[in-house]
Amino acid sequence: MNYFSSDFTLGILGGGQLGKMILYETRKYDIATKVIDPSNEAPCKIACNEFVQGDLMDYDTVFNFGKDVDVLTFEIEHVNVDALEALEKEGVNVYPSSKTLRIIQNKATQKLFYTDHNIPTAPFTRFAYTSEVKEAVSNGGVTLPFVWKSAQFGYDGNGVKVIRKIEDLEGLPNVECIAEEMIPFKNELAVIVTRNPKGQVATYPVVEMEFHPEANQVEYVICPARIAPEVAQQAQQVAVEVSNAIGHVGLLAVEMFQTENDEILVNECAPRPHNSGHYSIEASYTNQFEQHLRAILDLPLGNTQSKVAGIMVNLVGAEGHTGNVKYENIEQIMELPGVTPHIYGKRETRPFRKMGHVTIVNEDIAKAREIAAEVKGTIKVISQ
The missing domain is CATH 3.30.470.20 (ATP-grasp fold, B domain)
Incomplete structure (x- = not known):
């Protein structure tokens, strides 16, 4: 396929700084790009060939965006993975794949993947809700200190907290999470x-x-x-x-x-x-x-x-x-x-x-x- 100075279009889900820096390279090679982001002031807006404002977690928005590009990639994990899977079934090349993203998008699933594939990682316990962690600490199932991590939607230090005493769990969202052993x-x-x-x-x-x-x-x-x-x-x-x-x-x-x-x-x-x-x-x-x-x-x-x-x-x-x-x-x-x-x-x-x-x-x-x-x-x- 001819990517350069052609009708080929690369789609990018997410218009943040990572996407902007990808666009430095598409400009270098004269590869046409189409970007979608929730913000009308996304950094990518000034550098892509076509910009769309839309919700990356909305199935229809992502699916309809992906149908109009030749290869689809993403610069952020918080996208609708079901839409990516449907696009792959329609013949759209999605890289990395929906299968890859499903493994990584949820930190609990990601950690279980490491365990299942004998990849060395810190010991952890998975919880459906943060409230269950308090019970586990009380009955000795989890030992202080540990690292609390939200299973989904954490980024740049958000969704992660070191728990040194039971009171440190106060105020955390009651979501699916993991308690990970602190490793020196x-x-x-x-x-x-x-x-x-x-x-x-x-x-x-x-x-x-x-x-x-x-x-x-x-x-x-x-x-x-x-x-x-x-x-x-x-x-x-x-x-x-x-x-x-x-x-x-x-x-x-x-x-x-x-x-x-x-x-x-x-x-x-x-x-x-x-x-x-x-x-x-x-x-x-x-x-x-x-x-x-x-x-x-x-x-x-x-x-x-x-x-x-x-x-x-x-x-x-x-x-x-x-x-x-x-x-x-x-x-x-x-x-x-x-x-x-x-x-x-x-x-x-x-x-x-x-x-x-x-x-x-x-x-x-x-x-x-x-x-x-x-x-x-x-x-x-x-x-x-």
């Missing part, structure tokens, strides 16, 4: 694995993630991860095992824990471009967004190696600021060597909302981390 770990790692319909597989280097202690959001992504080669090899191997078990097409970002004993445990995965791969725009031979495009269009996969060490700093809304956004001191960080800001196009900021990211590249990973800290301490995402 050295590092949080991630590996992105790509697969095309022909079965060609490519794996990105292991990255190390540093999280904000309160918001449970990634603050820094560091590539290459500052870990022993044998640990990196084990992390790559586990990520490929997850990829093989799921059999996805497109990107699969596998987040993992490196325990105190250097075991690798899978935390969760995402079947789309991922925050842990943003560094690749500046640091890799083939960035994750181009690679996702190559994969879902069954084109040859690109070189995943890094050209240079890279660190990504998330730009999130400052606490105490809601309203029209202002990027304070952005000129100052742009004076620093190897610094590239990415602004997502969200006009309104609020506390901890992802508004952009900054990539720092340097031959020396330690120097890059030093500059990243300066970037983090300098730029502020505030309201006007």
